[in-house]
Amino acid sequence: MQHATQVPLVPEASAVPVRERIYIGTCSWAEKTFVKSGFYPPSVRTAQDRLRYYATQFPTVEIDASYFALLPSAYSRRWAEETPPGFVMHAKAFGLFTGHAASVERLPPGFASLLPPGLRETREVRVADVPEEFLNACWDRFREFLAPLASAGKLGYVLFQLPPGAKYSPETLEAMRGWKRELSGCRIAIEFRHRDWSRHPDALEFLAREGLIYVMVDFPDLPRLMPVVEAATADWAVIRFHGRNRDGWDRAGATTEQRYDYDYAVDELRPWTDAVERLSERAGRLFAMFNNHARGNMAKNARAFQGLLEGA
Template sequence: MGDVLTGTASWTDPTLLATDWYPSEVRTAEDRLKHYASVFSLVEVDSTYYSLPAERSAVLWAERTPDHFIFDIKAFRLFTGHPTPVGKLPKRLREMLPVDLGKRSSLYSKDVPQKVVDEAWGMFHSALQPLYRAGKLGAVFLQFPKWFYFSRENLDRLEQARVRLGDYPMAVEFRQRSWMDDRHADKTLAFLKEHGIAYTCVDEPQGTTASVPPVAVATSDLAVVRFHGRRQETWDKPGVGVQERFRYLYDEAELSEWVPKLRALSKETRQVHALMNNCYADYGVRNAQQLEDLVRQASIPVHVSG
């Protein structure tokens, strides 16, 4: 059986820092990561979605965490079809843009010259090398938007991303139900298995166009589960901020639903990553600790860093 790792989708969320979860003496970025890593064995880095990471950051993350601590890295938004503010591109990339594109407020990858996209991927891959060499890179996680439908063209995009990431493990999450509807689910999962891409299982509100069913399935030797909360009224509502969308605290019964699913995933994989994305106040860390306790009580192997 593979080990289960639990953690959250951020360790620096402002609403978490406003709670007393971190001891009063923990005040610096270094101390916060060290404290987090003393409690959990896994974290997801979401800052890499908003801006390309710096290699120096990856060096520090590796140095400040115990042996066997794992980072899942969220892919830069340009790579997943999200609008990307021009100002968030490194100067090197901005200087490669045609003049008219450089004047826009944001860009989609389809608008950007191929050489710029290639350079961005190269910078992203290079920046993660310190984590990979340290054995601390869990997966590069690509979250696609609700307008990313099942299609031959988008399957090709997934395959291209798999090639670009090379030896880095890759996971994908869909926010468009067509990938897992009755017509396409088998094709989706078969494609991911063929290319060694981890399907990201989700616990999230149901009943919207951005809802994907809570199917627990492994398509590689790594399984990933992300818990987004079950706040249906804000899940797909325009103009709702991140804090309101994910402001949901799971109760024990809701988390317990996942214990048999995690056991099944553990039997099929080398590792299971269970990540709380209900990043509001201390909800995520509380639920991650709760889930780990439930997994231990069920005698499912738990990964320990250090």
């Protein structure tokens, strides 16, 4: 007779990194298609149990919900309490900060009142349009969200992902300095998505001078997307695997799920093992994070990559 999987209130230990310094994980634990993919045993039904179970499988995870909304600190406090010692949680920066549109409907109570009357009735706002008082309140709320994880020693990097169309500019570099000032004491990771950044070597030099983490990306080989540039600009290194679904990324109107619907073959992951070995020698920690969430592929591929590294 099969017994239901029992998830302890708090796992005694996190899943362990590879060789102490190489952490492999996924870019969400609660994304809806991932939850339905079969990664979680049937008995793991609640949000709390899913995070606890996840922490027994991988030593690290990204919080993607913090990109879409300014989450309350009660969430991060609970996650810090429910995960074992050594578990590392990274937070994706609120999209408004990086030039993405932010939903007015999803703002915390009272925040819309800080917007000019004309913006309160719109669906979305962007950083260039909002008053300083509103932006400062957003930063305060985001810092409050990060604080419980930082206090518990479980906060990893804070990911600032630039919009796909954002090209190199001195103004964007200056914005990065501002993000660093707003989150003093946090490790800031920067993800370029437009290929134009690869044509400006001084961009990586800037990250190194500022102590900002350069995020390497694995994308389809398309003219507008950032290519693989192997580099470590800080004491941590980060690789994010987005999948190589050319049609999904190249087709106008493709949904997010269609873009990230990709299952890496082992032979596509294998060349990364040498890069990880080199990078882990230069950086104190390396995080390989899988974001191809459709149909549970990110967990499947993360496990396959871990197997490659353990067998190397």
